[in-house]
Amino acid sequence: MKQSTYHELNPLVRLKELELLAPELMARMIKAEDMTEIEALFRGTIYGEYLSDNFYESFEAALGTAQNNLLAELVKIIPDPNVIWIYTMRFTFHNLKALIKADLLNQDFDDLYIYDGFYSLEQIKTAIRTGQASGLPDILLESIQEVREHFEESNSLQGIDIILDRKYLYCQRKIADSINEPELTKEVISFIDFTNILMVARGIKQKRSRNFMSTALSSHGSIPKEELLDCVEVDMEMLTSYLKTTAYSEVIEPIIKDNTIDLSQLERLCDNYLTSFYETAQTQAFGPLPVLALLNAKSIENKNLRLIITGKRIGLTEDQIRERMRETYVT
Incomplete structure (x- = not known):
């Protein structure tokens, strides 16, 4: 390009x-x-x-x-078009979550559909129903198939969000790498890192197991997944101590109090940090x-x-x- x-x-x-x-x-x-x-x-x-x-x-x-x-x-x-889709992909995967659950439960969740600029309600419903649909990328068809296999084995809806959230982050990184814009790639990697941090912090509070968190975390950020999983097995204090050794130390420091993370502020902090990447765009005439x-x-x-x-x-x-x-x- x-x-x-x-x-x-x-x-x-x-x-x-x-x-x-x-x-x-x-x-x-x-x-x-x-x-x-x-x-x-x-x-x-x-x-x-x-x-x-x-x-x-x-x-x-x-x-x-x-x-x-x-x-x-x-x-x-x-x-x-991938430049737009890397932004609207969050809507695409939201649609997959809602419509797959609707299909499995035999209910109508059509009103939860969010326009993503690319894949219509009927395209996604057809793909969920038949396993194929004209115009949908392979990654979406693979995601649908993985979710169906999970449900057939477990008869549980619990894993659907975990599978699709992980696929979403994988797809974010894959598309960012294909666009090959260094600042965009950095933004996506940071988004994955913050998502992983939030999941680990919540997992510790909810006393989730290492195995459970291993299925939820993405391997496509800059913070090693195994090091985050080590924190899951201990406590929040270990997580906050570990984060102080990462590139996000100064960013996260303001929301660490008494060796715990203020989760109510973490998503806001993430949004602000990622917005800072786009300040570069003010000086770009092209790209x-x-x-x-x-x-x-x-x-x-x-x-x-x-x-x-x-x-x-x-x-x-x-x-x-x-x-x-x-x-x-x-x-």
């Missing part, structure tokens, strides 16, 4: 970045006195046109519609980073909007909302 093929796409990306909500608007929403004021501010954004009369019941749909429209527009003109930076920024914006709107509705204070918000890079 030649980076010069992005010279027509990235000016459009820069224009789309101008639609990102300003920090000042977010601050006004946080300070809003009531939901009426928040609704008025939200209706004045690019999401307003997708709202129905009932604001709280339709704001999620508005965010989703805006995201779908952006993805559909970008997929048509992206030089390498895939700017479009990925845009998609990441939109994702963070949506998380923050959900937090503000839902937080205000349930009575969180301004400080409680701010401490949970994700950072965005400055365009």
Whole structure:
């Protein structure tokens, strides 16, 4: 893939970045006195046109519609579709989880489907039903087959999420390596590392066995899987001590208290750390980073909007909302 093929796409990306909500608007929403004021501010954004009369019941749909429209527009003109899919793959694997369970339980979970820009609801349902579907990559068909074999042997739904989460991380690394953008590869490896750290921390709290965690952890990050498994067999103090010897020591230090990790802050920390990789995109005229930076920024914006709107509705204070918000890079 030649980076010069992005010279027509990235000016459009820069224009789309101008639609990102300003920090000042977010601050006004946080300070809003009531939901009426928040609704008025939200209706004045690019999401307003997708709202129905009932604001709280339709704001999620508005965010989703805006995201779908952006993805559909970008997929048509992206030089390498894998650049979009490495972002939307989370939706693809979410769809696999929901629709495989629906098939096994003979239920209808179609309303859980999330548009990923590539694979339709019917394509995925056909693949689950028949084991094949035109246009689906082999990795997805292999994932479906592995899950079916697991269910036939165990008659348990428990392993489905574990298998598909592991396949998702494998696929992330495989696609990142194929795109061959050093900063993107670093971002994906860090994402895998943070995912593994979160799983190990939760596993220790839940007293999971080494064997169980071995099936859950990915081998495609930079932190050796076996070293993380050693921590599972001991306690949280060993995990925090070990993490202080890794490249993430300074990043994780603020959420380590009394030799334990504040899990409520770990996902937020991960989002902020990964967003920092996209700061490089501001200086790139060509290549895939700017479009990925845009998609990441939109994702963070949506998380923050959900937090503000839902937080205000349930009575969180301004400080409680701010401490949970994700950072965005400055365009």
